[in-house]
Amino acid sequence: AFNWTKLLQRRQPNLALLGFQNSVRNYKVTVVGASGGIGQPLSLLIKQNPLVRELALHDLANVAGVGADLSHVSTKATVESYAGDTELMDALRNAEVVVVSAGLPRKPGMTRDQLLGANGSIAIKVATAVSAACPDALLAFITNPLNSIVPIASEVLKAKKAFDPNRLFGITTLDLVRAKTFIADFMNINPQDVNIPVIGGHAGTTILPIFSQCKPDFQGRDEDVKSLTHRIQEAGTEVVKAKAGKGSATLSMAFSAAYFVNSLLRGLNGDENIIEYAYVASNVTDVPFFSTALLLGPSGITKNLGLPCLREDEEEALEKMKPVLMQSIEAGIDFATSIL
Numbered sequence: 001a002f003n004w005t006k007l008l009q010r011r012q013p014n015l016a017l018l019g020f021q022n023s024v025r026n027y028k029v030t031v032v033g034a035s036g037g038i039g040q041p042l043s044l045l046i047k048q049n050p051l052v053r054e055l056a057l058h059d060l061a062n063v064a065g066v067g068a069d070l071s072h073v074s075t076k077a078t079v080e081s082y083a084g085d086t087e088l089m090d091a092l093r094n095a096e097v098v099v100v101s102a103g104l105p106r107k108p109g110m111t112r113d114q115l116l117g118a119n120g121s122i123a124i125k126v127a128t129a130v131s132a133a134c135p136d137a138l139l140a141f142i143t144n145p146l147n148s149i150v151p152i153a154s155e156v157l158k159a160k161k162a163f164d165p166n167r168l169f170g171i172t173t174l175d176l177v178r179a180k181t182f183i184a185d186f187m188n189i190n191p192q193d194v195n196i197p198v199i200g201g202h203a204g205t206t207i208l209p210i211f212s213q214c215k216p217d218f219q220g221r222d223e224d225v226k227s228l229t230h231r232i233q234e235a236g237t238e239v240v241k242a243k244a245g246k247g248s249a250t251l252s253m254a255f256s257a258a259y260f261v262n263s264l265l266r267g268l269n270g271d272e273n274i275i276e277y278a279y280v281a282s283n284v285t286d287v288p289f290f291s292t293a294l295l296l297g298p299s300g301i302t303k304n305l306g307l308p309c310l311r312e313d314e315e316e317a318l319e320k321m322k323p324v325l326m327q328s329i330e331a332g333i334d335f336a337t338s339i340l
Ligand code: LMR
Pocket: 105, 106, 112, 144, 174, 202, 235, 236, 237, 239, 240, 248, 249, 253
């Protein structure tokens, strides 16, 4: 017999079963911070995603022009622009995926943690609006300090009784993208052929590439593992320095976030074996937020795939970074509770 219950449990009707030609469902994605350095290229990439029906652009200023420009791109997603705090709720309404790139970037010499004062309130504002406008949406942050921003958002969502740990993400894809690129460069192979777990958080030593699990096997000396690990951990700073006061990574971050958003959408769409790393509420270690591999599905995280096998030196690096990560998590929670 046909399993109607299963069909009705899905959040949207399966158009293929109803006889429509198009077998993929289509989603509304909202980009908060859409006219910024990351937001613009990210929106351009999302506009090209065939799973997107509607792309809502939100920013405090200069968003109408970005929206008009993007709306001329000949892909099916429609584009709507929303400006200012008063239009945030409208931008979010009915969104299935919300991606947040809003916030100030670092200047040379700054750590990500030093952005907490400037950017923490963005997480509060957006999570509050999401809890009211689209509490079922998958909410993914790019905004730094990411290690604190995700805990802040979780505090807000808990206070609003809208917290689902399977729907809140900090995007760490750029750390994996960088690891692939630098390792491929070193081994003289195609970055697309490199797979390596990068676990933990998104700042300095909390970014932990697991070379023992690199595929293909990493061919290099211990010194090479050390120097590549350091480069992956400090790659954001490399870009901040090179931009010399004009911000941080925008293009590689947009590439990474668009890739991650595509995986979220494919998960919603019921595609199988969609696995991404992201910084999420976690009980894989004793640190309450942690990035590991996640199986994605129709309601966000289907399963946290946990820690990869670790070599002794990786185990040590993990133990060493946990208190560092914990400090940023506590700073985020303190920030949230001081405002809520
Ligand atoms: C990055 O990794 O490039 C971003 O987190 C931005 C930054 O400040 O480094």
